[in-house]
Amino acid sequence: MTTGTPRPHIDTSKPHPARVYDWLLGGKDNYPVDQRVGETLPKEARGNAARNRAFMHRAAAWLAKAGVRQFLDIGTGIPTEPNLHQIVQAIRPDARIVYADNDPIVLRHAEALLSSTPEGATDFLLADVREPAAILERAREVLDFDRPIALSLIALLHFLPDDEDPYHLVRTLVGELPSGSHLILSHGTADQHPELKQETETAYKKGAIPLRMRTRDEVEPFFEGLELVAPGLVFATEWYQEEPAPARERSGFYVGVARVPRAEHGAVLT
């Protein structure tokens, strides 16, 4: 984090996605406006947030065990232990992680994201995913773009409406990654909770937070040109590698991990 950065202004008059999510996870870094959104959401939202976070834990650990040492995590959220770098550095102490989020409250708590192992590195930048060039420029200072990188976009893209073309944005970011890199993605959906769709969208809308839950057919194109690893594009409660999935629970998130193919296989990432 740049030293001498002015203390970020936190607008407590409007709810913010990072603080609503913090409330859902039982955190303390939220304000009454955020709590009101949380309380208006269906009661299933808290379990969905926890199960999304648990997917992040499993996917990050799996990739670290597979040898991935570099992570670019956009839409990081308010630090919640264990954070991504703690998970991967427990497996690969030399892992390097760049975090980015557009909410100043995350910057205020960034110290917790910067507690790297001595062998590794972590960095945080206050940035918007809709401006990928700034994120990539900073990421290049910490990560080696000639070696595999895991790009994580976890519980982020449903905050981007269709007219912001989140698909193009993902292609732009993924297009910068070398072959052997991965995309870790999770995305809000009402496919298993159709009866809760309206209640969920209305709760966020009242807080002036755009929320675009997407169907499976709408989430799948985020992986265009990539090779989904097993078990594929599934609900958060179904993405397991070493251990079997527990008894089937409903989920409000689709998740997937996909590999950037070798260039000679014709990665079509325009």
Ligand SMILES: C[S@@+](CC[C@H](N)C(=O)[O-])C[C@H]1O[C@@H](n2cnc3c(N)ncnc32)[C@H](O)[C@@H]1O
């Ligand atoms: C629901 S939280 C997810 C946090 C974490 N990735 C996780 O899944 O545990 C979404 C995060 O995305 C951030 N966010 C929302 N829109 C963003 C944007 N346009 N650019 C960067 N970050 C954004 C929010 O500030 C928030 O911290």
